[in-house]
Amino acid sequence: MNHPVRLLLFCGFLLTLLPAASAQRRDFAGQYHSDQKILVDSRREGDSLRIYLRFPNGSVLQQKQPLRVLAWPAYDAKRPVWADTVSHLARRTRLEGSAARVEFCLPIARLQSGTILSMACGPASVAASGEAAWLPLTAARLARPYILADSLGVPLLRRTVRAGEAFYVDRYGPEQPVSVKQYTTPFVAALPPHADPSRQAAGPATLAVRDSLFARAGVPLALPEPGLYTLRLMGEPSLLGLLVTGAEYPDLTTADELIQPLIYLTTSTERKNLYDAPNPKRAVDEFWLKAAAGQQTLARQAIRLYYSRAATANQLFAAHKAGWMTDRGMLYMVLGAPDAVYRTAQEERWVYHARDNGSSATYMFRPKPSTFAPEHYELVRRPENERLWYAAVEQWRKAMTAPGR
Structure with a gap:
């Protein structure tokens, strides 16, 4: 195991390098561009927490900039409670094509449930920005001694696997059998942002177990059927939610x-x-061709944009159901990536600046974590959202939505 990085607690020099954090509101919109998002996961290893990061642009790790780690009391905090840098960065880096993966450890005694880590390679202002990797520390995360890895042992850094995809539970310490349970999944696509909240089904308080099995410790596992699953290691109190997809x-x-x-x-x-x-596939093409008034180029552009947004929503917002079906995925597909995103412990706000029709809007989401989706958010639906929503839908039905939106 790598030695924990040396913490420079309350280091006055590092903390004074963060004027941007206190000068303006932190914008997390960069988290919703899949080609820019830094993936992150963690595993408890004795008295340390191992952090796994995957940078989509691995070249940032080769520019002789430090990898900085900051701990915050809240997403909107002005100052971190401590700041640190990771030593021997080149030694901890593994290239994966144009991307790069980094692993390092932090002493568990210095980490507190309820705080949030931000991590980035570059100036201190970048590590304090919404462009960094942000990792909320919960009691369950600080205790979980395993991650999901592919058949070669490379961390997945995601809570989804494809049906038939080989993966295994990579535990620190003695291997333990894994209990796998599959649940019924009566989930549907999100309602529009102006819908009466009483129409929004709350969903069942508990899910019925559809099937269960035990997997051997340390042996790759492939689940053949899409659905919602949990994994539990023998002797571990917590569950890990897993969405198995097509x-x-x-x-x-x-x-x-x-x-x-x-x-x-x-x-x-x-x-x-x-x-x-x-x-049906041809009927879908004809639907878009009709929307484009017979203009094939316009129809192809609309098809490409709409379904590429669905794929991105699946990457960014997968929870207990496919990402496009979630509240954030719904807005992402129809309105595009938000222009600004602001977070607190109680909410996440998406801001859309004025569109071609002069409309602008702010949407508020509230966190609703669960075993299956610890970072899931639900939209606060309001009647005033109706006008912008239908204006955007009408643009799609005319195949006139611009790629930038």
């Missing part, structure tokens, strides 16, 4: 997968006609 996830490829996200743009009758068509 083989092409995050992409949508089958006729059903292509029709389902159109729930945000179509009526139930229109979708039924698509499902009932002799060739």
Whole structure:
């Protein structure tokens, strides 16, 4: 095991390098660009917490800039409670194509549940910004002695696996058998942002177990059927939620997968006609061609944009259901990435600046964590969201949504 990085607690020099954190509101919009997002996970290893980071642009780790770690009392805090740098960075870096992965350890005695770590390679202002990797520390995270890894032992850094994809539970210390349970999944796509909250089904308080099995410790496991699962190691109190997806996830490829996200743009009758068509995939193409008034180039652009947003939503917002079905995924698909994102412990706000029609809006999400989705958020639905929503839907139904939006 690597030695824990030496903490420079209350280091006045490092803390004074963070004027940007106190000068302006921290914007987390960069977290919703999958090609920029730094992936992060962790594992308890005795008296240390091992941190795993994956930088989509590995070159940032080769520019002789320090990898900085900051601990914050809250997302909107002005100053960190401590700051540190990771020593011997080159030794801890593994290249993965154009990306790069880093591992390092922090002493568990210096980490407190309820605080949040931010991590980035570069100036201190970058590590304090919304562009950094942010990792909320919960009691469960500080105690969990394992991560999910692929069949070669490379950390997955995600809570989804594809049906048939080999992975295993990589535990620190003696290997333990893994109990796997599959649950019924009566989940549906999100309602529009102006819908009456009473129409929003709260979902069952508990989920029925559909199937269960035991996996051998240290042996790769492949789950053949998509669905919602939990993993529990023998002797461990906590569960780890896992979403098993279709083989092409995050992409949508089958006729059903292509029709389902159109729930945000179509009526139930229109979708039924698509499902009932002799060739549903061709019917989807014809739907978009009709929206584009017969202009094939415009139709292709709309198809490419809409389903690429669905794939990105699947990457960013997967929870107890596919990312495109979540509240944040719904807004992302129809309105695009937010222009600004502000977080506190109680909420996350998405800000959309004025569109071509002059409309702007702010949407508020509240955290609703669960075993299956510890970082899940639900939208606060309001009637005043209706005008902008239908204006955006109408643009899609004319195949006129610009790629930048």
